[in-house]
Amino acid sequence: MHSSIRRVRAATAGALAAALLATSLVAAATVGTATAQPGAAEPGRPAASSLPTGGLSVTGETAPVHDPALVVDDDGTWRVYTTGLVNRENGGTVQMWSSHDEGVTWAYDGTVWDEIPAWIDERFAGPDGQGTLPDNLWAPEVYEHDGTYYLYYSASRFGTNTSVTALATNTTLDPDDPEYEWVDRGPVISSPHDIAGGKSFNAIDAGIVEGADGTPYMAIGSYWYGIFLVELEWPSGKLADGALENATHLVDRMMPGNPVEAPYVYAHDGWYYLFVSFDACCQGLDSTYRVAVGRSRDVAGPYLDADGRDMADGGGTVILRSHGAVVGPGGQSVSDGVLAFHYYDGANAEIPGFPTLGLQRLDWRDGWPVVDQSAEAPVVAGGPRDVTVRGNRPAGFEVRVEGAPAPVVTWETSDDDGASWSAAPAAATRATDGAASWTIKHAGRQPDGLLVRAVVANAHGEVRSEPARLDVVHRGR
Structure with missing residues (x-):
């Protein structure tokens, strides 16, 4: 049995600059995941399936993110793997992020490797050593088979289809495990090469899926002739014999440039759903990325x-586009009904268009995935109120909020009458019921006159409540 895998990002000043450059230089890609076979029960974990449908607000280190590959590990940890930073900052290799509270709060965990594998530089340098080297690695994809995690990643010469998708393997996703090591296994598929009877393609944006008989496949492609499906084999995780010649052409926009990429195939309720990104990524607030989908009873299509339009003949139903401060959403993946994607943040006043992690739990209507594109900036509707307690008793604060998607609420405190504020040791909360609270268990240990306020945020903005005051009455007063 496959373990349940899902796809569900604050950086140094240098990383921020690199990420801004990424918005104009990094080609978009996507990820895939282990999926249930059509007709079988979907893999389920309370961490994902109990979440409400619609947008899932996030907080913490959620940027800079391109091409999020989300994996919910067996211990409930949500791990995201993303495209590396340009200019080889932090080595330029695949980045890692984690959440321990069902995808609410995220932290940056570093990179898969310290540097790009030497064979990639040798390959792109060419025989004369003068070729342009890739700035970073793109489009991570994590798939588990028979106890081994397969990490697919891409390298490319930007603006061309001189590209390669390669593979690394590991036996665990936990960096603290003594057995943790990503072992590079070299190239899997490259371009420019002919595919499917003489067509051209770009060997980036790998997504892995298994057919009903357990045969593994890779969806691959970006621009050129679009998206293709090629057969793999286990346990190598590499191409089966004849994979290029026998590839299936899945998606073609049938327009100049063929702006489609980021294929991801997801099984649900007896159907395979093919998600792709249409139009232009990586142009900050000028990005026109949007997510489209088609479906098939057979993994090989037609989708x-x-x-009723074939995606290989210009079809594709758009389900997610720019809305509110969410600009150019794409680079998507889906797992256990959760759509993960990146977007360019129109609400970030400090760095407009910063590439950021987005999450949506899909609704399903008449056999089609539906997202909620409501865009309402967060509002503090009431609270918190001043609290007076005696001795070392608990003190509770509550704030009522509005906004769509439901905002995340965190808390701040000040012990100098509001001159400075610091994050409170309180768990972030998605206010799906319109309220969030924080209890200081031992209020008597806090300074008398402590100020408390709520920070309320979603993808479309951030506000702070008016402060509430904690007064502590000690015995004898």
């Missing part, structure tokens, strides 16, 4: 959209 038809909601109007």
Whole structure:
């Protein structure tokens, strides 16, 4: 049995600059995941399946993020793997992020390797050593088979289809495990090469899926002739014999440039759903990325959209586009009904268009995935109120909030009458019921007159409540 894998990002000043450059230089890609076979029960974990449908607000270190590959590990940890920083900052290799509270709060965990594998530089340098080297690694994909984790990643010469998708393997995703090590296994598929009877493609944006008989496949492609499906083999995780010649052409926009990429195939309720990104990524607030989908009873297609059009002949039903401060959403993946994607943050006043992690739990209507594109900036509707307690008793603060998607609430405190504020040791909360609270268990240990306020945020903005005051009455007063 496959373990349940899902796809569900604060950086140094240098990393911020690199990420801004990434918005104009990094080609978009996507990820895939182990999926249930059509007709079988989907893999389920309370961490994902109990979440409400619609947008899932996040907090913490959620940027700079491109091409999020989300894995919910067996211990409940949510891990995200993303495209590396340009200019080889932090080595330029695949980045890692984690959450221990069902995808609410995220922390940066470093990179898979310290540097890009030497064979990639040798390959792109060419025989004369003068070729342009890739700035970073793109489009991580994590898939588990028979106790081994397969990490697919891409390298490319930007703006060309001189590209390669390669593979690394590991026996664990936990960096603290003594057995943890990503072992590079070299190239899997490269371009420019002919595919499917003489067509051209770009060997980036790998997504892995298994057919009903357990045969593994890779969805691959970006621009050129679009998206293709090629057969793999276990346990190598590499191409099966004849994979390029026998590839299936899945998606073609049938327009100049063929702006489609980021294939991801997800099994649900007897169907395979093919998600792709249409149009232009990586242009900050000028990005026009949007997510489209088609479905098929067979992993090899044809994939038809909601109007019955074949995606290989210009079809595709758009389900997610720019809305509110969410600009150019794409680079998507889906697992256990959760859509993970990146977008360019129109609400970030400090760095407009910063690439950021987005999450949506899909709704399903008439056999089609539906997202909630409501865009309402967060509002503090009431609270918190001043609290007076005696001795070492608990003190509770509550704030009522509005906004769509439901905001995340964190808390701040000040012990100098509001001159400075610091994050409180309180868990972040998605206010799905319109309220959030924080209890100081031993209020008597806090300074008398402590100020408390709520920070309320979603993808479309951030506000702070008016401060509430904690008064502590000690015995004898």
